[in-house]
């Protein structure tokens with residue numbers, strides 16, 4: 001069984017086995033025609049349940065055959081250009097190479113000797129990102145276990161700064177359009193149930209600065225202690241970017257820690273045309289960047305950056321660098337990406353999807369079959385089909401949800417849906433530069449056709 005261990009004596013087996021795996025992925029990627037998981041006659045759960053994990057197949061090829069049936073065949077459809085559902089970008093090939101190297105070498109960053117190069121590479125990438133953010137010479141950061149995990153780390157640092165204040169007095173002020181992870185983080189830190197104050201946003205989703213000022217003043221009057229403001233640069237639904245310079249000025253006035261959630265918008269850091277949209281982020285005390293959302297990296301690639309690196313050393317209340325526990329060298333994929341393609345090429349790809357969203361907005365805005373909300377701030381579109389005759393709002397909701405499901409079931413496209421106010425909308429998250437305006441046009445036609453047919457069957461012919 002030692003022949004399965006990767007060693008100096010097993011390199012040939014390693015080469016053959018990994019190549020076999022890569023071949024399967026490449027073949028599936030080249031042949032998957034559907035845009036959504038196939039509705040197989042035999043769903044994967046029972047097939048999975050039938051697999052006896054105590055009886056190994058003993059052969060990589062056989063295991064890959066099995067994996068194809070329970071995973072690869074249905075999963076690779078999310079690499080198709082009409083897969084428009086999630087904040088999950090395609091991975092660039094240099095990152096996939098980095099991931100393959102990482103999987104085999106697997107040097108834990110905690111163990112000093114074998115990881116010296118890895119630790120230095122991560123450091124360079126943190127410095128590079130901090131430089132792009134403009135956080136200043138004392139900045140530092142760390143790769144983390146996820147966007148929400150980054151928020152927990154940032155808020156832990158903000159909490160540490162408050163000293164021994166009564167936790168019941170602590171407040172976190174967060175954008176209305178912010179991610180629910182802020183509440184998760186506050187809960188994990190043991191803050192009270194009222195700790196997170198949601199600050200109302202304008203119709204474009206951006207935090208209302210006057211409302212934030214009012215909340216900060218109210219906290220002061222009530223003897224509460226705002227420990228952090230969490231601004232959002234790139235909200236999940238609208239991609240809206242909060243007015244960072246104004247928010248930063250308020251935070252400075254009240255001495256409050258400013259955390260910016262740039263999970264989604266961080267791709268702008270590499271953009272030659274659109275970097276200015278993040279103006280003001282340089283004033284943040286901490287920033288979340290999820291390279292896996294807009295740098296075309298795999299999900300392990302994300303970090304939290306801080307303006308004052310000293311807060312990470314020594315780690316207050318366990319928030320810091322986590323240098324004493326084994327960490328995966330997740331920075332390697334970004335390193336390979338920057339060394340093969342360069343940042344400009346990454347930024348160009350993100351610009352392409354932002355441009356595509358603008359093009360999609362024009363299409364929707366000019367199309368009487370649809371109502372589109374807000375010109376895109378990044379690369380999402382929130383819209384819905386509206387029938388030409390007066391129809392009850394609940395029926396319109398149902399028609400849109402039906403269209404979304406019909407597209408999924410047919411394998412033609414995958415969209416998301418979201419609630420705005422009391423109503424249901426459809427959402428496209430455009431992160432694949434291979435998606436074209438023609439794809440968007442075709443998807444809109446299909447939505448309209450499915451929704452129209454649904455309403456006709458329920459209410460009689462439309463229009």
Ligand SMILES: Cc1ncc(COP(=O)(O)O)c(C=O)c1O
Nearest residue numbers: 087146147148179234235236263
């Ligand atoms: C704006 C924003 N922030 C944070 C997150 C959380 O990221 P993760 O899923 O990596 O925890 C998301 C997830 O979609 C997000 O959209």
